[in-house]
Amino acid sequence: MNPHFSAFIQLGKELAATRGVVWEIPLDQNGMAVKGHDWDLTALAGGVAPKHRLRHFSSERSVLDALNAARSSSGLPLLSHSTLSPAWQDLIKAAVMEQLFVRRNSFGHIANNVARPLRVIATCAAGTEPWSVTVDEMALAVRTGNSIQASGKLGDLIAGLTKVLFDTNHLADVGPLYPALATTRLQPRLERRSKFLKSHSEIRHNLEDRKRAERLPERRAFWELVRIIMTEQPLTFMDELRFAAIRIMILTGFRIGEATLLPAEWRTDRHYYDSKQRPAGELGGYSQSLMIRHFAEKQQAKNADSKVLIDKTHYVPQMFEEIVSETLTRAAAITSPLRHTLRKQTESGRFIPEFGVSDLVPATQIYTRLTGNAFWLELSEEQKRPWIQKCRQHYAAECFDELQQMQGELHSSGNGTMSATARMFYRRMAKYERKDGASIASIASIALLDADGNATSLQRDMSQVFVRIGELETYLRAASASKLPDTDPFRLPDRDFDSWEFLFLHPKRSLAEERNDGICDVTRYIAVGRPDTSLVSLSLGEQKSCDTLFKRYGQSDGDKALVLTSHTLRHLQNTELFRLGVADTIISKRFNRRSVAQSYEYDHRSLAEELDQLELPVDVEMALGEKASTVAKMIQSGKASGPIVDAFKRIQSSEGDAAAFEFLKVEADGFHATPYGHCLNSFTVDPCPKHLECFSGCRHLSATNLPENRGHLRTLELKLAAAVETAEAKPSKSIGRTNQIQHAKVRLEGVRTLLATKPGEKPFPDGPDLSIPRSAGVMDG
Numbered sequence: 001m002n003p004h005f006s007a008f009i010q011l012g013k014e015l016a017a018t019r020g021v022v023w024e025i026p027l028d029q030n031g032m033a034v035k036g037h038d039w040d041l042t043a044l045a046g047g048v049a050p051k052h053r054l055r056h057f058s059s060e061r062s063v064l065d066a067l068n069a070a071r072s073s074s075g076l077p078l079l080s081h082s083t084l085s086p087a088w089q090d091l092i093k094a095a096v097m098e099q100l101f102v103r104r105n106s107f108g109h110i111a112n113n114v115a116r117p118l119r120v121i122a123t124c125a126a127g128t129e130p131w132s133v134t135v136d137e138m139a140l141a142v143r144t145g146n147s148i149q150a151s152g153k154l155g156d157l158i159a160g161l162t163k164v165l166f167d168t169n170h171l172a173d174v175g176p177l178y179p180a181l182a183t184t185r186l187q188p189r190l191e192r193r194s195k196f197l198k199s200h201s202e203i204r205h206n207l208e209d210r211k212r213a214e215r216l217p218e219r220r221a222f223w224e225l226v227r228i229i230m231t232e233q234p235l236t237f238m239d240e241l242r243f244a245a246i247r248i249m250i251l252t253g254f255r256i257g258e259a260t261l262l263p264a265e266w267r268t269d270r271h272y273y274d275s276k277q278r279p280a281g282e283l284g285g286y287s288q289s290l291m292i293r294h295f296a297e298k299q300q301a302k303n304a305d306s307k308v309l310i311d312k313t314h315y316v317p318q319m320f321e322e323i324v325s326e327t328l329t330r331a332a333a334i335t336s337p338l339r340h341t342l343r344k345q346t347e348s349g350r351f352i353p354e355f356g357v358s359d360l361v362p363a364t365q366i367y368t369r370l371t372g373n374a375f376w377l378e379l380s381e382e383q384k385r386p387w388i389q390k391c392r393q394h395y396a397a398e399c400f401d402e403l404q405q406m407q408g409e410l411h412s413s414g415n416g417t418m419s420a421t422a423r424m425f426y427r428r429m430a431k432y433e434r435k436d437g438a439s440i441a442s443i444a445s446i447a448l449l450d451a452d453g454n455a456t457s458l459q460r461d462m463s464q465v466f467v468r469i470g471e472l473e474t475y476l477r478a479a480s481a482s483k484l485p486d487t488d489p490f491r492l493p494d495r496d497f498d499s500w501e502f503l504f505l506h507p508k509r510s511l512a513e514e515r516n517d518g519i520c521d522v523t524r525y526i527a528v529g530r531p532d533t534s535l536v537s538l539s540l541g542e543q544k545s546c547d548t549l550f551k552r553y554g555q556s557d558g559d560k561a562l563v564l565t566s567h568t569l570r571h572l573q574n575t576e577l578f579r580l581g582v583a584d585t586i587i588s589k590r591f592n593r594r595s596v597a598q599s600y601e602y603d604h605r606s607l608a609e610e611l612d613q614l615e616l617p618v619d620v621e622m623a624l625g626e627k628a629s630t631v632a633k634m635i636q637s638g639k640a641s642g643p644i645v646d647a648f649k650r651i652q653s654s655e656g657d658a659a660a661f662e663f664l665k666v667e668a669d670g671f672h673a674t675p676y677g678h679c680l681n682s683f684t685v686d687p688c689p690k691h692l693e694c695f696s697g698c699r700h701l702s703a704t705n706l707p708e709n710r711g712h713l714r715t716l717e718l719k720l721a722a723a724v725e726t727a728e729a730k731p732s733k734s735i736g737r738t739n740q741i742q743h744a745k746v747r748l749e750g751v752r753t754l755l756a757t758k759p760g761e762k763p764f765p766d767g768p769d770l771s772i773p774r775s776a777g778v779m780d781g
Helices: 003-018 061-073 086-101 107-124 135-148 153-167 178-185 219-231 237-252 256-260 318-334 336-348 363-371 381-394 397-412 420-430 469-479 534-540 549-553 567-579 584-590 596-600 607-612 618-624 626-637 643-655 657-670 707-729 735-755
Strands: 267-271 288-296 310-316 360-362 466-468 671-673 678-680
Touching (some): 061 135, 086 107, 107 135, 107 153, 135 178, 153 178, 219 237, 219 549, 219 567, 237 256, 237 567, 256 288, 256 534, 310 318, 360 363, 363 420, 363 466, 534 549, 643 657, 707 735
Antiparallel strands (some): 288 310, 671 678
8 A cells, every 4th residue: 555545545534533423333234324324415415406416335246247247258257246356346445435525526426426436446457456446457447447338428428537546546456557558548449439438430431420420319319209299199197397397407408416406486578679779689689589498517617515506597489488387387287286295394394284193084095195196096097097197187176076075985885995005005104124134013013003192903994994193203213214205405696496396206116107017196196206307318218227218109120129319409400500600709699608619519510511601602502512612611610721721812802702703613523522631632533642641731631520530540640659768768779760759749849739730720731742743853753
């Protein structure tokens, strides 16, 4: 163990002690924290939801499976699942403390992007302590991460931790690790998708290829999702909320968290007048526009509290006003009963506030409130189906009241008995025993009573069996923590924001509807949940899920197997706005961005779409043809330079547009898109004399801002730098070695010059004009 590692662990322990966190976490035989001893990261960070806990201190199952598959094919012994060593456990805990209280990152980021990648590294470095890890083990972790997560994000997270955790804090004895790891990772592969690892699929071989196309939704999945949310009838209350949230994401480009955490008071109307206070509509403009109030993400200032909600408004184009308004108005209407329930629970601090604490309430009235199941009487499917269809139309209190009244009348007339499901529920509740073996009686008093308050048992006439509300609420706190209402408030800069003020409130664990094809009585159910990103992400298949919207509503086996990442919808709208010619400043403002440059990270237009925004006179475009028009547009946009461009501009200034376009029509074959930039030199007669080594001083090369070009250059820079370093380390002093080093240095300097050149400019304006034949030398025949 080196002193730097010891110091980092000591920092974590001091941070934990300062905040009253017990450092030692007892584990069970599976490497999981004993219940009650895990770290509640959400609470430690002062957050509310979603809940993230640090409790997993054993090898990652999926990583172990991938490693064992490779070891088995190589004839190596298989690795077994085991608890991480104390040193790895301490490293994970110290990293969590540092991320929480020094870097002040969010609890979700720490759980998913710090703790899990560290477990992956620990699994790949089995038998090696953290300070003894090498580049080989880190590279194995990166490769394994990429193999179990096709997007490449897990591999990137591991590489990132190598740099910001291991190298920055000098944790490893053989550091720094990242430079060698980066060189290894940048070797060409057949398929690579992440931003750090530029893939072959990202290179645009023609004008129709999109930049980073994998960040857009897969075409079939997108249109199938649109069909589902626009034409299918939702089968459950939760699905109706999911449909609404996804519609809003498609129409607005909201992030998944922004869409699911919309406030119930979402609507803001903005009115426009001229200087004389006349409505703008009378003057040919628009008098009113619809705005959506929402809580924008990534708006906090540096070192500000990331848990505070930032209130923003989002403009809705007129063409989408009707569908947006209908969608969100419907969502607000069907969640209104839940909002009313949660507000009373928040203000009273109780779970069933409509009854007094000492009230005796019949079991027939309590069952639906505790389970959400609207049917407590034994009814056939034929009897239930009309009621389900009727209640799903509006989820109105009147319909559910009518259903409860019908069941009460049947029961009192002796024509119906309480369902077996309901009777089993009460039987289990009366005989509840905790997993640790302690009877519920030791922590709460619960009993089935008669009308006089005396203990009784399950009876045929369950309307004569009562429960005392105070005892029931005590029981719920102890035995049903997962179904308690979400009453904790969030924070705005100037006040608290209560959970009941959110739009997409939903019943928690509504098994009667989600699992058993029934219906949840949202007007009575007490387990009201606040929304989070899982409302949408699980239904799209972003995480492993047994049930997605595609599986539930897909029309074919192929449709049912589709998945889609929610954030690609934001990329899609951003790209479409660029394609339609919307100014980058307007796009940046629409998406609450702080700089225009951020919008171009979401721009996935093909070069053809970019050039399509430029206009040439119709007669000129027809005369030039497709290729010459493309070159003309690139010259007009400043995306091209070279001898042809210089000649074009010279002719244009001296002889006019007609002569310049005629020249371009003949010389248009001189436009080439290379892996490093644009070349405008004609190779009709002779091939490229540089063999595409444009970066070695060719004056015809012009720089671009295309991420593909810059990715190739950065890769080349790493390779050339490594080649120079390797050559200089050789003890030989031969002429060949000197020439090799000089050759590599010239090209390395050229690559760095090209990287530093602004788009559209020439990196080597004074380089040799290779289009001119060289003079004959004495050795020429």
